[in-house]
Amino acid sequence: MAFLKLLARNQLALAGLIVMGLVVLLAVLTPILPLANPDVTNTPARFTPPFSEGALLGTDHLGRDLLSRLMWGTRLSLAVGFAAAFIAATIGAAIGIISGYYGGRTDNIIMRFVDVLMAFPYILLALAIVAALGPGLMNALIAVAAVNIPFFARNIRGITVGIAHKEFVDAARLAGLSDTKIILTEILPNVLPVIVIAMSTTVGWMILETAGLSFLGLGSQPPQADLGSMLGEARSALITNPHTSLVPGVMILIIVMAINLLGDGVRDALDPRLKSGALSRPLPATLVDRDRQPGDTADGTALLELSQLETQFHIGPRIYRAVGGVDLQIQPGECLGLIGESGSGKSVTALSIMGLVASPPGKITGGSVYYRGEELVGAPYELLRSLRGRKVAYIFQDPLATLHPLYTVGDQLIEAVRVHRRVPKHEARAHAIELLKSVRIPNAEDRVDNYPHEMSGGMRQRVGIAMALANDPDVIIADEPTTALDVTVQAQILTLLDDLRRDRGVAILFITHDFGVVAQLCDRVAVMYAGRIVEQGTTDDILAHPAHPYTRRLMACVPELGGGRRRLEAIPGLPPVVDKLPAGCAFADRCDKVRAACRQGNITLDEIGATRRVRCIAPEIEELPA
């Protein structure tokens, strides 16, 4: 029923349904409507124009009433189209189910045969069948149905193969049911909806095809006329009396369009991706819709500064507050770690900086991002674009998905250079090879012509890093760059990043969920939970004296290598869903020190010591030990 509701919400589909319903109703009622006999000729009254007395749509070349012929023709066309669809669906589904259910050699032989039939341009097959059987409406129907059987067979086979190995079918088989019984009671009910949908989307096609054969003179024979043969007969009078062509032609157009609208509606209603907005195109930059004044720059010297940044996802009636007011500063040459569990909003924070959050559904709803004091939130696209990759570069998590699969890594590096600098291609290529060498890729001269799929995960991530370095940026935002790699490769990549940072003086915002990685690389750490910073300070301080209970728990998740005296503890519970955050501290439900005050009001990020901040009313430590 949810399906019908969805269908009804689609106005175009509803319009199609109504039009189609009307046409079918009229076709059914035709015999009892007060219409002239469609086959009575009256040559003196031939080619009466439409809207004449006694002939609403005029008459044809033999003086027959066009309205009456149209109604009877529509009736015939619909009947033939539906019949063809029904026959094709029934036989095709039977073949598909048998093929998919039995599998093995049966499947092989049937599907090879289906392949052969599908290798024909469909109309050739239909013409061959009509040629063999002779022209006539029944034969045209058989031809159109036969041509469409392979389509149904292949579709239904695919579905059946999926079902035939499900548990309930195995259970039925173990219970000793016969194959016939299993097919009829277990398989058929499950594929029936698919058959009906496939039929509903192809019936328009069948109507069009039979009309086409009739138009060619191979379908219905005079005096009987469907819409196609009406059009075929009218062709000779096209220039002198176009209304005789228009009447049946427009009718076919209306029918096919109504069915297409309906079919699109059915398809959309069944496609879950449409509801979630997963099929909408992300804009070049994240939408900005700030209801508050932009935040202030607290520190003019920072290279990159986030001030009260808020990013939300609007999906249907739900609003997910992925980033809820984040403040961060990155100084030149510094490495700042941003740490948190999955879903804590750390990646969205990182992507918001350069407007890379996919929108729709993402939206920056408040705060500011400053690059060297220049506001980036709401900045013109061209400014944002010119900074992307040139001043602020990104490294992403999974290098197989984040590199273009169809261009060589060389081409992708060359492009990274050339979008910002006008350099000749060979120069850019030489630079690309240099970049690959700088990230320690052996045989860079050969590797430059590799496609991403020809490289290992570690090599691909090196390419990702090389690409980020292409224009000597000031900041690299590394979004879990080592998460998808195995441990030894991970260590190599971290060493590489650390060396690059020291050699080039590039600042890094390093996003991770792993305190071990933070300890190795970062000067300072910000801990994020449910879209907010809960603790911030220098790495050494935080590692030695975590102040927020969440930080402490998160650190306890990291296994100790060799030692193993400490218990490896998981944090109980799950992070809150960010579309309904509780009042007060978001961690309250999972915290072992929770008290009543934790669930009230807004808990602020308070300073404890010069470089340390914590968002907790009962921190683990009140102030830093000297």
Add this chain to the structure above:
Amino acid sequence: MGRYILRRLLSAIPVLIGISIVVFVIMAMIPGDPATAILGSYATPENVAELNRDLGLDEPLVQRYFIWLGNLVQGDLGRSFNLNRPVLDEVLERFNATLILAGTAFILCSFLGIAAGVISAARQYGFADKAITFAVLLGISIPSFFLGMMMILIFAVNLRWFPVSGMWPIYGTRDIWALIDHLTMPALALAVVATGVIARLSRSAMLEVLRQDFIRTARAKGVHERGIIWRHALRAAMVSIIPVLGIQAGFVLSGAVYIERVFQWPGIGQMLVEAILRRDILLVQGGVVFVAACYVLFNIIVDVAQSLLDPRIKT
């Protein structure tokens, strides 16, 4: 690459044999005596006996198939008794005309369809997207033969921009301009439906690709939006568009039958319809086998194009 093409060509052989069997079986379904059906009802008993001997029509079905296949492989498709000329000659001549028409329409629908789909996706929910979506719906709903007739009425009869029908002027030179003049309307009419289908598919393929991580990477690099759409997204979307182009080529070839009828284009579709109405069985048989084989070969070209485009396909 050479080996890949060879492999694809070899794998087409079973399909071609399958096609020959299907056509042969369909034609064998003709009720009554095949020789009489081929020669028509005015055939003398001597003619019938001679044809039976020539085509081995007295033999059992399986042997008849192999005789026919043997002749087929040697390029002998038999003789059209209506036209009194070898079937192959007629088929080649007519197929040439169809190739010009369908080829032009195919190029048109590929370029227009992909362009419309890409623009539609790039401007999702904008005015251009809505306009294209509506045009596409209209395009895929209008029967091509009706569209062709309306085009004749408007552009040939009323506006007199193009000739009403035919492939060449009755008088005057047969140069490329005369051909283009005659080709424009039928090629457009033939391209419309396929353009709509390709536009739709290209749009959804583009939307699918634009969500992928590597597009975000390209954006993070600072690539212009134009480069994102046409260089990054389209290239990746082509992987799913190309197979559809192959399928649509079959639909264009099919649609040519109607369009040739409407515009009196002397192509193979027109030939087949006339042959069916005159019951010229050998001509139908030869025409169908020939066109189907060409389509199979065309699909190999599509596969090769696909493998050139996608380095991940093992060649």
